[in-house]
Amino acid sequence: MTREPVVDLRSDTVTRPTAAMRRAMADAAVGDDVFGEDPTVRALEGRAAEVLGKAAALFVASGTMANQIALLCHTRPGDEVVVGEGAHVAWYESGAGAAWAGVQFAVAGRGGTFDASDVEAATKPNAYYLPRTSLVAVENTHNRAGGRVFPADAIARIAAFCRTRGLGLHMDGARIWNAAAATGSSEAALVADADTVSACFSKGLGAPVGSVIAGPREVVERARRFRKMLGGGMRQAGVIAAGALHALDHHRARLRDDHANAAAIAATLATSEHVEIDRTSVETNIVIFDLRSVDGETFVARAAEQGVLAHAIGPRRIRLVTHLDVDRAMCERAAEVALRAALPS
Numbered sequence: 001m002t003r004e005p006v007v008d009l010r011s012d013t014v015t016r017p018t019a020a021m022r023r024a025m026a027d028a029a030v031g032d033d034v035f036g037e038d039p040t041v042r043a044l045e046g047r048a049a050e051v052l053g054k055a056a057a058l059f060v061a062s063g064t065m066a067n068q069i070a071l072l073c074h075t076r077p078g079d080e081v082v083v084g085e086g087a088h089v090a091w092y093e094s095g096a097g098a099a100w101a102g103v104q105f106a107v108a109g110r111g112g113t114f115d116a117s118d119v120e121a122a123t124k125p126n127a128y129y130l131p132r133t134s135l136v137a138v139e140n141t142h143n144r145a146g147g148r149v150f151p152a153d154a155i156a157r158i159a160a161f162c163r164t165r166g167l168g169l170h171m172d173g174a175r176i177w178n179a180a181a182a183t184g185s186s187e188a189a190l191v192a193d194a195d196t197v198s199a200c201f202s203k204g205l206g207a208p209v210g211s212v213i214a215g216p217r218e219v220v221e222r223a224r225r226f227r228k229m230l231g232g233g234m235r236q237a238g239v240i241a242a243g244a245l246h247a248l249d250h251h252r253a254r255l256r257d258d259h260a261n262a263a264a265i266a267a268t269l270a271t272s273e274h275v276e277i278d279r280t281s282v283e284t285n286i287v288i289f290d291l292r293s294v295d296g297e298t299f300v301a302r303a304a305e306q307g308v309l310a311h312a313i314g315p316r317r318i319r320l321v322t323h324l325d326v327d328r329a330m331c332e333r334a335a336e337v338a339l340r341a342a343l344p345s
């Protein structure tokens with residue numbers, strides 16, 4: 001019996017480079033990027049800066065490296081950084097903020113997004129015996145909040161508060177491309193209020209490696225030094241930058257398909273009494289739901305047996321992420337498998 005191919009919805013990071021992307025990578029002009037001599041890296045950095053509406057951008061190995069460099073650029077050891085609940089920079093970066101920048105985190109609001117009043121409540125008064133609040137980081141879209149778009153008006157109010165208090169504003173825009181596709185706003189408009197932004201090519205855009213940190217030229221030059229300190233100076237990196245450049249120029253428009261596929265999965269899941277899902281939370285390519293009748297481990301194992309890979313992000317909470325390598329038919333099949341996997345034993 002031939003088994004149906006696996007539908008891997010654990011993350012949008014699982015995509016493989018397309019044939020056209022591989023060709024672009026194979027043909028890339030390269031040089032030693034630590035000497036500033038890789039033309040493809042330079043082209044990617046220029047193009048990313050343009051799309052993000054910032055003066056400059058720096059190619060880095062990962063979203064984590066981009067976020068950690070942002071912390072190093074904006075803070076001093078002992079400082080406090082205000083983030084939303086479940087922020088990637090505080091949850092999923094192995095405690096790097098404490099290890100490298102020497103910062104601690106204060107959580108603003110509930111559910112990942114927040115407003116200026118939450119930042120004000122989380123910001124410490126200026127006293128020598130308190131940590132110095134120096135940075136606010138917003139995540140757009142917000143991963144643990146189910147790919148939610150951070151409301152632009154809230155970001156504008158947060159930015160205004162940051163300016164009055166002299167705080168930096170960083171956007172973890174790992175999936176800023178999805179926010180742009182969902183809202184119809186340009187990436188540049190969505191990140192305009194942030195001083196710096198990190199953005200990933202290896203998620204919904206489907207490149208194998210790479211992210212950027214973008215911002216004012218002077219900050220990006222400091223970022224370059226921190227990248228070297230972290231061991232992120234790469235040599236003929238044009239080979240991977242070419243994949244990222246191809247993704248940037250060819251894979252943004254199709255993100256709307258991923259969003260429609262996620263909405264279709266959510267609609268099917270909502271028909272089950274064994275699933276708790278807020279369909280309005282599915283704004284982009286991430287579907288998060290709770291299981292009423294089985295635990296997450298059981299669900300994941302059952303789904304895997306049926307060729308669908310899912311990710312448990314809590315004892316009863318499941319995350320499914322749509323991407324370049326899954327089409328509507330695969331998503332529909334995955335949703336049917338999920339319905340069966342959610343049934344009581």
Ligand SMILES: Cc1ncc(COP(=O)(O)O)c(C=O)c1O
Pocket residue numbers: 061062063064065067088089139141142143172174175200202211
């Ligand atoms: C919101 C967000 N920021 C940063 C990252 C880190 O990216 P990387 O896995 O490339 O380190 C991720 C990864 O999933 C993410 O979802």
